[in-house]
Amino acid sequence: MTERAAPDALSWSPAGPPTLEGLRAFALAVARDLDPGSRYVKELLAVLDASSSVEDYLRRLADAEHADAFRRDGSGPSRGERGFSWVDARTWADMDPFEQTLSNLLTGETRMMWGGEGAPDWERLPDALAAAAPGPGPARVLSVPCSTGKEPFSLVIGALEAGREVELVGVDRQASYVGRAASGRLVPHQRDWSHAAAARWLRRLDDGATAVSDEVLRRCRFEQGDVLTGALPAGPFDLVSCRNLLGYFRGESLARAVRNVAARVRPGGLLLVDPFVTEAADMALARETLAGLGLARRWSDRSYFDRPA
Numbered sequence: 428m429t430e431r432a433a434p435d436a437l438s439w440s441p442a443g444p445p446t447l448e449g450l451r452a453f454a455l456a457v458a459r460d461l462d463p464g465s466r467y468v469k470e471l472l473a474v475l476d477a478s479s480s481v482e483d484y485l486r487r488l489a490d491a492e493h494a495d496a497f498r499r500d501g502s503g504p505s506r507g508e509r510g511f512s513w514v515d516a517r518t519w520a521d522m523d524p525f526e527q528t529l530s531n532l533l534t535g536e537t538r539m540m541w542g543g544e545g546a547p548d549w550e551r552l553p554d555a556l557a558a559a560a561p562g563p564g565p566a567r568v569l570s571v572p573c574s575t576g577k578e579p580f581s582l583v584i585g586a587l588e589a590g591r592e593v594e595l596v597g598v599d600r601q602a603s604y605v606g607r608a609a610s611g612r613l614v615p616h617q618r619d620w621s622h623a624a625a626a627r628w629l630r631r632l633d634d635g636a637t638a639v640s641d642e643v644l645r646r647c648r649f650e651q652g653d654v655l656t657g658a659l660p661a662g663p664f665d666l667v668s669c670r671n672l673l674g675y676f677r678g679e680s681l682a683r684a685v686r687n688v689a690a691r692v693r694p695g696g697l698l699l700v701d702p703f704v705t706e707a708a709d710m711a712l713a714r715e716t717l718a719g720l721g722l723a724r725r726w727s728d729r730s731y732f733d734r735p736a
């Protein structure tokens with residue numbers, strides 16, 4: 428596969444107002460990095476094809492009734508609501524049509540780590556930090572992609588629960604998600620409060636929403652970046668968490684993203700991925716790339732990789 432520049436949302440500046448053709452071209456450019464069999468791409472292109480205008484397209488993407496149904500059971504085909512269903516109306520309103528399109532292809536799906544498939548890795552975080560950041564100073568952590576903040580907040584909460592001081596940088600390609608994460612206000616999910624630790628670090632706002640405490644938020648900063656282009660903070664970091672993104676990519680795009688995130692781990696530090704990357708047949712290239720860089724599984728039942736010192 429030939430090396431080529433990734434479509435770069437950081438510099439994506441369409442000339443003039445969006446058109447259906449421009450949005451389609453953007454979707455196809457993003458899709459070149461993704462699984463060619465992705466149903467997310469097929470479903471979004473079908474929505475574009477069915478739309479009579481940009482206004483009609485945007486109305487379909489933000490269809491509240493479909494999004495509510497999709498939030499209850501996301502297993503069915505999306506009619507364009509896949510992106511909207513993982514944020515709330517306030518965050519959605521901050522997104523331009525290109526971001527809203529991107530969010531249907533690479534969603535902002537995220538949970539507090541105790542409330543999803545990240546729970547076993549979150550439970551092992553104290554051991555991971557002890558290994559990756561043995562020094563007396565704060566553990567330096569990169570969370571990319573950070574989406575609307577739940578992964579970085581979970582990592583900070585896990586560190587504080589373990590009595591570790593921590594400094595975290597959260598990075599995402601989507602400016603609206605970065606902004607939402609920096610607000611500390613969670614996009615609601617039924618499992619946000621499902622762990623005893625939650626009550627120590629989350630708080631209820633006057634309007635009933637949930638936010639992280641200042642203790643958590645002040646240990647985080649957020650910025651835009653891209654694992655494909657390598658526009659990421661230089662670090663190096665004791666722990667780099669890259670969960671629920673690599674699985675979207677295939678071929679050289681996947682290998683490049685793996686190289687870019689692994690390069691931010693300090694020698695002797697740890698990279699955290701997700702069970703799909705550690706197990707799925709489709710992710711063999713990711714594992715080969717990690718092995719080629721000298722990174723090896725630290726625990727056979729967890730998704731941490733050691734970068735040799």
Ligand SMILES: C[S@@+](CC[C@H](N)C(=O)[O-])C[C@H]1O[C@@H](n2cnc3c(N)ncnc32)[C@H](O)[C@@H]1O
Nearest residue numbers: 533535536537572574578600601653654670671
């Ligand atoms: C499924 S979410 C995962 C978020 C978080 N890691 C978690 O597991 O909770 C995928 C995120 O990847 C972001 N993203 C998509 N392409 C990206 C890229 N090239 N570089 C960085 N972030 C990207 C999306 O904006 C979205 O927030």
